[in-house]
Amino acid sequence: MIRTAVAFALVLMTMVPAAAKTLVAEVDLSDQILTVIYKGQPLAQWKVSTGRAGFRTPTGTFRPMRMHREYFSRQYDDAPMPNAIFYDRGYAIHGSYETRSLGRPASHGCVRLHPADAQKLFDLVVTVGPENTAITVRR
Numbered sequence: 001m002i003r004t005a006v007a008f009a010l011v012l013m014t015m016v017p018a019a020a021k022t023l024v025a026e027v028d029l030s031d032q033i034l035t036v037i038y039k040g041q042p043l044a045q046w047k048v049s050t051g052r053a054g055f056r057t058p059t060g061t062f063r064p065m066r067m068h069r070e071y072f073s074r075q076y077d078d079a080p081m082p083n084a085i086f087y088d089r090g091y092a093i094h095g096s097y098e099t100r101s102l103g104r105p106a107s108h109g110c111v112r113l114h115p116a117d118a119q120k121l122f123d124l125v126v127t128v129g130p131e132n133t134a135i136t137v138r139r
Helices: 002-015 115-128
Strands: 023-028 033-038 041-047 060-062 066-068 084-088 091-095 111-113 133-138
Touching: 023 115, 033 115, 041 115, 060 084, 066 115, 084 115, 091 115, 111 115
Parallel strands: 023 133, 091 111
Antiparallel strands: 023 033, 033 041, 060 133, 066 084, 084 091
């Protein structure tokens, strides 16, 4: 999986000059899909799980605030949150081992991805830099 993520990042890096890098992770709450957009071009689309009934996923446009390869939720029984990209207070895009829930609301508000997809997104953000990354969450 690491080779795939690295190859994906290398392909991305060769597409445009370094100065023009722009990455957008666009989350569609209605469709439960995250679209990865690089320099205006969609690169990937993955199923997600966002806030279930009683738990909201904040909407808006954000920048990554902090990132952790390995993170465990202090609020939810040390639940694993691999490749976590925190973007608004305690909300993050992160991997989840509850892959059967992907494609429908199931989280406490975070954006859950398949662990392999979370790793790819994390690696892309590292490659282009958090300062060149936007996270957009919309209904």
